[in-house]
Amino acid sequence: MNIEKYLKNLSNLSIFLAYNANVDAIKYLNDKDVQELIDLFDINDIKKKIEEYPRVIKSPLDFVARLIHSMKTGKPAEVPLYDDEKLQSWFNQFKYDEERMGGQVGIISNLLSILGLKKVIAYTPILSKKQAEMFVNRENLVYPSIVNGNLVLKKPIESYREDDPLKINRIFEYRMGVKFRLGSEEITTPQANRFIVASRPENLRIEIKDELKEKLPEIGKIVDCAILSGYQAIKEEYKDGKTGDYYLKRAKEDIKLLRKHNKGLKIHLEFASIPNRAIRKKIADNLLPNVDCIGMDETELANILHVIGYDRLSEEILKKSRIEDVVEGSKILLDEYNLEIVQVHTMYYIMYLCGKDNPLSDEELKETLEFATILASTKAALGNIRNVEDLKVGLGVQYNEYGDLLTTIVEELTKKPENKNYRMFLVPSRLVKNPKSTVGLGDTISSGAFVGYVSFLKNKLNS
Numbered sequence: 001m002n003i004e005k006y007l008k009n010l011s012n013l014s015i016f017l018a019y020n021a022n023v024d025a026i027k028y029l030n031d032k033d034v035q036e037l038i039d040l041f042d043i044n045d046i047k048k049k050i051e052e053y054p055r056v057i058k059s060p061l062d063f064v065a066r067l068i069h070s071m072k073t074g075k076p077a078e079v080p081l082y083d084d085e086k087l088q089s090w091f092n093q094f095k096y097d098e099e100r101m102g103g104q105v106g107i108i109s110n111l112l113s114i115l116g117l118k119k120v121i122a123y124t125p126i127l128s129k130k131q132a133e134m135f136v137n138r139e140n141l142v143y144p145s146i147v148n149g150n151l152v153l154k155k156p157i158e159s160y161r162e163d164d165p166l167k168i169n170r171i172f173e174y175r176m177g178v179k180f181r182l183g184s185e186e187i188t189t190p191q192a193n194r195f196i197v198a199s200r201p202e203n204l205r206i207e208i209k210d211e212l213k214e215k216l217p218e219i220g221k222i223v224d225c226a227i228l229s230g231y232q233a234i235k236e237e238y239k240d241g242k243t244g245d246y247y248l249k250r251a252k253e254d255i256k257l258l259r260k261h262n263k264g265l266k267i268h269l270e271f272a273s274i275p276n277r278a279i280r281k282k283i284a285d286n287l288l289p290n291v292d293c294i295g296m297d298e299t300e301l302a303n304i305l306h307v308i309g310y311d312r313l314s315e316e317i318l319k320k321s322r323i324e325d326v327v328e329g330s331k332i333l334l335d336e337y338n339l340e341i342v343q344v345h346t347m348y349y350i351m352y353l354c355g356k357d358n359p360l361s362d363e364e365l366k367e368t369l370e371f372a373t374i375l376a377s378t379k380a381a382l383g384n385i386r387n388v389e390d391l392k393v394g395l396g397v398q399y400n401e402y403g404d405l406l407t408t409i410v411e412e413l414t415k416k417p418e419n420k421n422y423r424m425f426l427v428p429s430r431l432v433k434n435p436k437s438t439v440g441l442g443d444t445i446s447s448g449a450f451v452g453y454v455s456f457l458k459n460k461l462n463s
């Protein structure tokens, strides 16, 4: 992997990002923290609530139950927080270890700016001073505003709005081996991961504000590609009478406007967990047919398959996470939505599925995955990627122990007759044993792979 050459490729690429940025208040949980949380409640109430599996956090008990479930399985989870003053303030009781840029737009725009892309246009509907200060202060990272009817691209720190609200998500990170008791049951976390309490303020709407919306064709002309994310925050209905359908219709229009003067614009949709099944189905129906690439982890893949009617396959993936099933699910999405690339990342690998006629070579496609895993291991080890020199750290992390087995399985799958119309590539993750933090690693993986994909396509077009 020649990182310098890969980065050089990225230096003439421009990208647009929307919609979600927030502040991640991160707490690293130890045995005592967890035991104290459990001891706040009756054990039987916690066990009952874990069974109920609340999809929205409406009480501290909902939170503790879902947190314990996530820590017991070692699986990543993100659960929306019901918009209630008292409940919000209950979370203020914790001492957070650090506040960091969060949200796909926040994490990805900082990363791509540091990787030296030509231009990163990052949009989020709310931009307070504190949020603006969390964007890296570099010439290539700008925020789109309208001044006297004209599109203006200035640094976030020169674009914030004093009275814009701030969105804070609480992130509870745990390493492998955190121990606690739930009644008579001894629980130990099987691996490091994170639990996200995602705030859902009533006044936050996932949209491009009208005055900027009409400039999307102009933005689309300036960039080579876009990564769109944050749709998981869309609610079915709002107090002012607006609905999820209204915002999904607008989201679909945004995509069409971006493409208006740039038919070759490549768009990647990055998933997060979408607990509301109705919204998940609407995102599949309205947005997936209009994007080119999607990135997700295997749980998100299973959840999409569930709402579009593949219950058995969905269950299989959730239960066993077998590669064969992940490939089957990826094929379904690729065909159903006429996608160019389905990229799935799991704890042990990152995988592409694409059509056999994809213009890129095997080497190019694999290189984008290699780069993505180096980004993830660097960020996992250091907590953040501050400059490209940091990538040496990620490069020094070996593939995980299952690497050869996983690669062989995919090579065998490629030869099967039912897969003759597809190409699939797997690169094992470079798992960091005790990661500094894990939040945002999927965003890091997907964005690193996607910009590489687009830069190779651009080279091919211009050669």
Ligand SMILES: Nc1ncnc2c1ncn2[C@@H]1O[C@H](COP(=O)(O)OP(=O)(O)O)[C@@H](O)[C@H]1O
Pocket: 076, 192, 272, 296, 297, 345, 346, 347, 348, 349, 350, 376, 377, 380, 429, 430, 431, 432, 433, 435, 438, 439, 440, 441, 442, 443, 444, 445
């Ligand atoms: N300790 C680790 N070292 C290296 N990579 C990791 C580690 N933990 C997780 N990852 C990678 O990060 C990915 C997490 O993706 P995801 O669950 O989408 O996170 P997020 O949505 O918070 O960005 C995993 O699929 C895995 O490939």
Ligand SMILES: O=P(O)(O)OC[C@H]1O[C@](O)(CO)[C@@H](O)[C@@H]1O
Pocket: 020, 021, 022, 024, 078, 101, 102, 103, 104, 107, 169, 196, 198, 199, 230, 232, 233, 272, 439, 440, 441, 442, 443
């Ligand atoms: O769903 P929301 O509230 O936009 O938050 C997305 C969350 O996912 C992340 O971007 C990680 O993928 C976190 O940084 C953030 O807290």
Ligand SMILES: [Mg+2]
Pocket: 271, 272, 296, 297, 442, 443
């Ligand atoms: Mg993710």
